Amino acid sequence: MDKQLQQDESRLSQLLDQVKEFTIGFRADDERPAGSTLQTIPETRLPDLGDGAQDAMKVFGERWNDYFVASPSNRYLGYVTGGTTPAALVGDWLTTALDQNPQAVKGFGDVSAAIEIATISMLRELFTLPDTFNGGFVTGATMSSFTCLGVARQWVGKQQGYDVVKDGLRQPISILTATPHSSAVKCLAMLGIGSRNIIKVAALPGREAIDVEDLKTKIAALNGQPFILIASGGTVNTVDFDDLNALADLKTKHNFWLHVDAAFGGFAAVSPTHAHLLTGWERADSITIDNHKWLNVPYDSACWFVRADHAPLQVATFQNSSAPYLGDPATDFNYLNVGPENSRRLRALPAWFSLRAYGRRGYQDIVERCIETAALLGEQLAADPTFELLAPVKLNVVAFTLTSDDVDRVDALVQRLNDRGRYFLSPTTLFGRRGLRAAFVNWQCATSQAEEIMAELHRALQELPPAPAAAPP
Numbered sequence: 001m002d003k004q005l006q007q008d009e010s011r012l013s014q015l016l017d018q019v020k021e022f023t024i025g026f027r028a029d030d031e032r033p034a035g036s037t038l039q040t041i042p043e044t045r046l047p048d049l050g051d052g053a054q055d056a057m058k059v060f061g062e063r064w065n066d067y068f069v070a071s072p073s074n075r076y077l078g079y080v081t082g083g084t085t086p087a088a089l090v091g092d093w094l095t096t097a098l099d100q101n102p103q104a105v106k107g108f109g110d111v112s113a114a115i116e117i118a119t120i121s122m123l124r125e126l127f128t129l130p131d132t133f134n135g136g137f138v139t140g141a142t143m144s145s146f147t148c149l150g151v152a153r154q155w156v157g158k159q160q161g162y163d164v165v166k167d168g169l170r171q172p173i174s175i176l177t178a179t180p181h182s183s184a185v186k187c188l189a190m191l192g193i194g195s196r197n198i199i200k201v202a203a204l205p206g207r208e209a210i211d212v213e214d215l216k217t218k219i220a221a222l223n224g225q226p227f228i229l230i231a232s233g234g235t236v237n238t239v240d241f242d243d244l245n246a247l248a249d250l251k252t253k254h255n256f257w258l259h260v261d262a263a264f265g266g267f268a269a270v271s272p273t274h275a276h277l278l279t280g281w282e283r284a285d286s287i288t289i290d291n292h293k294w295l296n297v298p299y300d301s302a303c304w305f306v307r308a309d310h311a312p313l314q315v316a317t318f319q320n321s322s323a324p325y326l327g328d329p330a331t332d333f334n335y336l337n338v339g340p341e342n343s344r345r346l347r348a349l350p351a352w353f354s355l356r357a358y359g360r361r362g363y364q365d366i367v368e369r370c371i372e373t374a375a376l377l378g379e380q381l382a383a384d385p386t387f388e389l390l391a392p393v394k395l396n397v398v399a400f401t402l403t404s405d406d407v408d409r410v411d412a413l414v415q416r417l418n419d420r421g422r423y424f425l426s427p428t429t430l431f432g433r434r435g436l437r438a439a440f441v442n443w444q445c446a447t448s449q450a451e452e453i454m455a456e457l458h459r460a461l462q463e464l465p466p467a468p469a470a471a472p473p
């Protein structure tokens with residue numbers, strides 16, 4: 001065995017102590033910029049003879065450490081970015097240490113698939129979803145929707161009398177949706193359904209949610225053809241929810257697959273005052289939830305939920321050609337036959353730890369603190385003549401702009417704010433207007449941040465060159 005390998009294993013305790021120190025320092029670092037400052041990628045050569053993990057840690061510190069952003073902190077409000085709870089960190093470390101490959105519950109001498117199923121059960125409770133949904137872990141909401149829409153594709157084929165998995169697509173599949181997340185469109189591309197087969201349903205005036213009357217018209221035009229409806233359980237800009245109850249009602253009259261992308265909006269179910277936004281989602285065929293957002297487990301983690309009575313279609317879609325040692329896909333449950341991956345890590349463990357450690361109340365507190373902070377920031381922006389909300393704050397995302405509507409100045413403001421390093425926000429375009437958005441999903445989110453963000457916005461504005469005077473009439 002290589003000498004360094006042997007030495008490293010014998011010094012593992014000291015190495016891990018070092019990593020522990022680094023981890024604690026990183027998490028407590030309140031000065032670390034929230035925006036990236038890396039300009040060029042340093043040249044990196046493969047050493048012929050390595051110097052062991054201690055040396056790798058030293059070089060890592062010198063070469064990369066300064067450029068890591070505080071994305072797991074509550075100062076990072078870009079995209080929809082969660083952090084890592086202490087228990088999730090513990091679970092994730094153990095996932096690596098245990099290095100299991102969750103597949104079947106029985107017959108492989110491995111408890112990891114059982115842990116995954118147990119974690120799914122806790123998540124169903126958290127979301128008050130019925131146990132008529134099966135669930136599993138994938139890398140992100142994109143792969144969750146890929147899994148769900150893959151089963152939906154098989155379902156449509158079956159309605160049309162053929163087997164998509166075996167025959168390939170013989171007929172175009174119609175997708176109805178109003179404001180799909182970009183990743184859903186990517187899934188349609190990956191699944192060979194094709195993004196041009198999206199039939200855009202109108203959104204309600206000034207909203208991102210489906211206009212149910214327009215949906216009915218679009219359904220009528222399909223003349224009874226089966227289709228897939230992609231619904232939003234929280235859009236990224238205004239966190240608008242389709243009327244899931246009304247959509248589910250339509251299933252009694254029309255033959256379609258209802259998929260709900262509730263990547264982060266699904267966590268509204270954890271707050272008794274907001275759970276009504278999801279009424280009806282329990283009647284969907286499939287649901288996407290992202291764990292590395294509001295569950296605050298580290299990347300990469302999301303879940304698919306697919307109705308258990310669709311399990312045969314799911315196995316037909318994802319079964320790994322039947323190697324005899326893997327059992328019978330029809331009767332022996334194996335994660336390898338129900339999702340896109342074969343070998344996979346025990347991605348459920350960080351979620352198991354965090355759910356076990358903080359329970360329903362712990363998550364209710366996180367979710368409601370984020371909602372409250374977003375509402376406060378919304379109020380303060382609305383009261384400030386320099387700013388204007390682009391949409392009412394519905395849940396945990398605040399989309400806003402400068403009252404002046406000066407596109408260049410809006411972009412300069414985001415840039416300046418992010419360069420300052422205290423906070424990170426994403427630019428956005430909503431209803432044709434350029435703006436900024438702040439998304440609150442971090443477990444450390446504090447209501448006092450609203451005021452701090454306002455002050456930081458004004459500091460960034462003051463640092464911009466003065467706006468050009470209005471052109472004379």
Ligand SMILES: *Cc1c(COP(=O)(O)O)cnc(C)c1O
Nearest residue numbers: 140141142143181183261263290
């Ligand atoms: C974040 C998000 C996704 C994509 O999630 P990834 O984890 O990046 O794959 C999909 N849908 C919605 C609504 C999201 O917010």
